[in-house]
Amino acid sequence: MDKDKNTFIVRCGEVALKGMNKPYFERVLLERIRKSLKKYDDVEAQRREGLIFVKTPAVYEKETVARDISRVFGVASVSHAVETESDLEAIYETAAEYMNGLIGERGIQTFKVEAKRADKTFPVESPDIARRVGGEVLKRCKVLHVDVHHPDCVLYVNVRHGRTYIYADKLKGFGGLPLGTNGKGLILLSGGIDSPVAAWMMAKRGMMIEAVHFHSYPYTSERAQEKVYDLARILASYCGRIRVHAVNLLDIQQAIGENCPEDEMTILSRRFMMMIAERIAEANGCDMLITGENIGQVASQTAQGLVVTDNAVSMPVMRPLIALDKVDIMDIARNIGTYETSIQPFEDCCTVFLPKHPVTKPKLSRILESESVLDKEALIRKALETQETVTVVPEM
Template identity: 35%
Template sequence: MNDSLDASAAGSAPTLPGEPVVLLKLGEVFLKGANRERLTRTLVDNLIAMLRDVAPARVRLRHGVVVVRANDRSEETVAALADRCADVLGISRLHRARRIAPSMEALDAAAVAMLARRTGTFAVRARRRDRSFPLTSEQLNRHVGSTIGTTLGRTVRLREPDTTLHIEVDAGAVFVYCDGVSDGDSSRGRGGLPVGMSGRALVLLSGGIDSPVAAYRMMRRGMRVDFLHFSGVPLTGPESVFKAYALCSALERFERRPQLYVSSFGKAQQQIRVSSDERNAMIVQRRLMLRVGEVLARRHHYDALVTGDALGQVASQTLTNIASQDAAVSLPVLRPLLAMDKTEIIEQAREIGTFDISQLPGDDCCSLLAPRRAETHAKEDEIARIERRLDAVELAETVADAVRPYRATRERRPSRTESTLNLPAPTAASINAPTPSARTSS
């Protein structure tokens, strides 16, 4: 019996052997058949980019499992890496594991050391991905279970044990971790698809509760999103822009360095007020916002627009009015919250960390045209007549020309090249400054 087993038998919890690592399971990504290689490559690239802000690390894909190793091999660094991995979309499960040598002596020592830190019944679940390893999965279960029972005096319980010891055998390494009833080395990831797999979209970000949740749900389906915010400047202050910037920074947990475009929309709203009757003003405004979004999308190569509309939530979100808004543009308008109620949306906003930001004070530009009684069934001929007076197509181009870009960033250590590429955060002076008219494409 080696020293580790002797220490455990004597009643003291031994130091865990091996290297601390993070194992990531891919979930839905692993079910994608012919597209699996492209999906996993995108996921690994996203992980490398996200973890670069935390600590130097190595990311490797092994037999459908991603292994993250800290360069300094410290427990603290691995914990920080695991915390960051928890927000990378496309991952279904995370395991804080030990990487040990592929030998029975090392495996016995690691298994006993892990179980010595826990109490109650146990079970062993082994998976042998490397077929050259001398023991099969079932033989590993029996051998390691017997060693733990003999050394620690623990009882095996195959159904609903207090602790489950997992063993994953790969070529050149074995990974070991525990799941417990009250604690464990595993946690649930966010699932979904890796950001960037499903195209690019421009999210109309209001600063309220709904649109950040809509953005997150599209990210989770593999879309890379950037944001367009309409402020009421110069009719309102710049507070809503600061909220939008804060929301983008909060959502950077899930997508690295999203772009924020800001439109000072107040003068366009004045033109709408003059050209439209009160009941239809909100629909005309929302159609104009979509038109501006489409102009930017064409210039910057986005595949779709995204809004936080939920069916029937407000007057502009009746089925008739949604159809009227969609008719203003040719790009797809995605509405991931369409069938959700407000309670569900608020719950998800809290979970992703945007709810408190959305509750901060700030004038919403939509409130400037809020009617006492809004039209719930917009009529096509009335809207067309108003938009002819407004010259909506030309106005959308003019508004898009004046849009300002900002790059949302979290507090982190930028790379040498990134520090020169970051666009500044919005300031009151930059928001209110005039913008030269110049229609350019990128």
């Protein structure tokens, strides 16, 4: 066994279920894993028999490497493993040594063994391997007892062609599909709790992400914009660098305020956001728009509100949060690490000009009529002139 290296077994969730395309997905996943480990030197990553094996120099903390791997979309789970020849004597010895290590590190007292024989030519069958390894470990690690119901630790023995892998932990990944296998989407990133979660969910399905943010500077502060970049930076730790386009919506809001009914301010603004986003998406090769909209959450996200907003563009709009409850969205936000940033109290451009009583059941025909007094094209073009693009890179 190579003592200078740590070995990791990576299981590929849904990728494994693919048929003809499986090699393609595996190849992309392998590439993504390599990319996510770029900060380490001398990383080896290979796919073999439906699994991905990663080796990193032992100087890098194995917990950190495992965590990095687990954050790659498409990874079902990852285990740090010790490796030996597929030979019973070698397996006993390695297993005992490994368990002694765990006794020292974690003070475990009880265990059980689960064995799997991927190499069907191996002369001993799985239950038998488990029994024998268990017996040998008991002999060699005096403090341990077997407990098949509530063991402190499950020792997995995975016998493969030529090599056997022994491990005790499985770190769950996010699942999903490797990034880059599903086109590119443009997220309308507001700075709230929902939109980062929506972007993350689409990215988890393999979609590359680009972002647009609408602000009303000086009615919103530069700090609010910094917060959006902070959120993008967190997203970037999952999906690589993200380009964020910031657009000032103030002139449009002013035009709406001057020419349209007050209670339609929000819904009309949202239509303009969608239209501008569509232009930016087209200019940057995005296939679709993504929003954090969630039915019924606020006045502009009622069924009627969504109909009116959706009508503004012809590009498909993905709304991955549409039927989730707020608490579930918050849970995901906490889990992916965007929540704490999202709840910082800065006003975004939707709340600055919030009407006292916004329309909750807008009628498309009426909204279109209100909108028709505005020179849409000129307003959109002027707003696009304010566009600033920043590329946000993940923190290492």
